[in-house]
Amino acid sequence: MNRRRRLLLGAAVAAPLAAVVAAKPRARAGAHDAYFRALQSALADAGLMRPTLVIDRARLQHNLARLQANRPRNFAYRIVAKSLPSLPLIETVRRATGTDRLMVFHQPFLNLVGERMPDARVLLGKPMPAGAVTRFFAHHRNPAFDPSARIEWLVDTPVRIAEYAELARARAAEGLGPMRLNFEIDVGLHRGGLRDGRAVAEALRAVQAEPSLRFSGLMGYEAHASKMPGLLGGPRGALDRAMQAYAEALGAVRETLGDTFDASALTLNAGGSSTYAMYDGSEPCNELAMGSGLVMPTDFDVPSLADHQPASYIATPVLKALDRTEIAGIESLTGLFRAWDPNTARAFFLYGGYWLADPVSPPGLQRNAIWGHSTNQDLYNGSVDVELAVGDHVFLRPHQSEFVFLQFGDIAVYDDGRIVETWPVFTQGA
Incomplete structure (x- = not known):
């Protein structure tokens, strides 16, 4: 085999390998920043250990x-x-x-x-x-x-x-x-x-x-x-x-x-x-x-509103934090999933879920696509370095406000490090 053919063959093998390496997810990690730590403390002090819609x-x-x-x-x-x-x-x-x-x-x-x-x-x-x-x-x-x-x-x-x-x-x-x-x-x-x-x-x-x-x-x-x-x-x-x-x-x-x-x-x-x-x-x-x-739900993250700030969040406690993510029937693939995507290492089951919303804190959380959705105990995954424990809150930003706001009961109003009041929402019937 001449040098030119070896180079071509090497390139043919290297290209898809490079594509696989590039596609492989990188581990993401993090903890609540100061803002979300303060909001979490305010919710706990107010006894709001359930899914709650918060307005700042x-x-x-x-x-x-x-x-x-x-x-x-x-x-x-x-x-x-x-x-x-x-x-x-x-x-x-x-x-x-x-x-x-x-x-x-x-x-x-x-x-x-x-x-x-x-x-x-x-x-x-x-x-x-x-x-x-x-x-x-x-x-x-x-x-x-x-x-x-x-x-x-x-x-x-x-x-x-x-x-x-x-x-x-x-x-x-x-x-x-x-x-x-x-x-x-x-x-x-x-x-x-x-x-x-x-x-x-x-x-x-x-x-x-x-x-x-x-x-x-x-x-x-x-x-x-x-x-x-x-x-x-x-x-x-x-x-x-x-x-x-x-x-x-x-x-x-x-x-x-x-x-x-x-x-x-x-x-x-x-x-x-x-x-x-x-x-x-x-x-x-x-x-x-x-x-x-x-x-400012996420559907309104558009250039014309660049000077507006996110002012509403869904906060919900972590019910279960597991060091291993196992899916029924395919438990043997747990290691393979984790090796490919380190962000599937840990499993966090939330109080409620399946809202029109995206997780924003702590960073690094992702929904498990195989498990699917649950309105009872939604599953999110994270790497070993995501700082989240049972009793902590996960914060999500709703995609929209017009229906999502009606799913949590009274709105919790957050100001200066405290939940200062609650606001009842409209009812769909009556």
């Missing part, structure tokens, strides 16, 4: 300050209640921002707001089935909260407008006030809504023809903008296109209303946590909605 009050206040600094001053702010599903949390945001505007997405939450927060002005964040609207009215009890003045119902199709007109006529027959309708418009997300100016004009004429209905404004959600790749114009291009669509819809409103058109009297809603900071105040809307960016 100082970080929440930081994010509120960033909201106030980044939001165009000529735009009002509307709190997205589904992302902050706790009345005390919403009250905290209201005090910091001075707003009485809420966006609500669930009929039981709407009834709760009407009962406990009657001064709120509510825009529905999605179109409610007519039956859900009927149920809201059937269970509404607080006379201080007048639905005719306080609620804007979101509508997206002529059919829904007709359904709501029937409900409004029935209310009018009982001597009750009209229903105000806000139009969902499609500004590029393509999740439904009125698609162009012509559709907006036709919907507006249908509302004008019904004495028991009132037109209240437009809502255009553009969550896609912050995720648009540069190849397709990037976030700025997507937002510009969304606002062009918004301007077309508003132009149709202006033309249809004629001399009675008054933009300042309408709710012209846009925005979201990942896009609110991209607005400069020149857009055709007059208010921005935002919620998740105040607590």
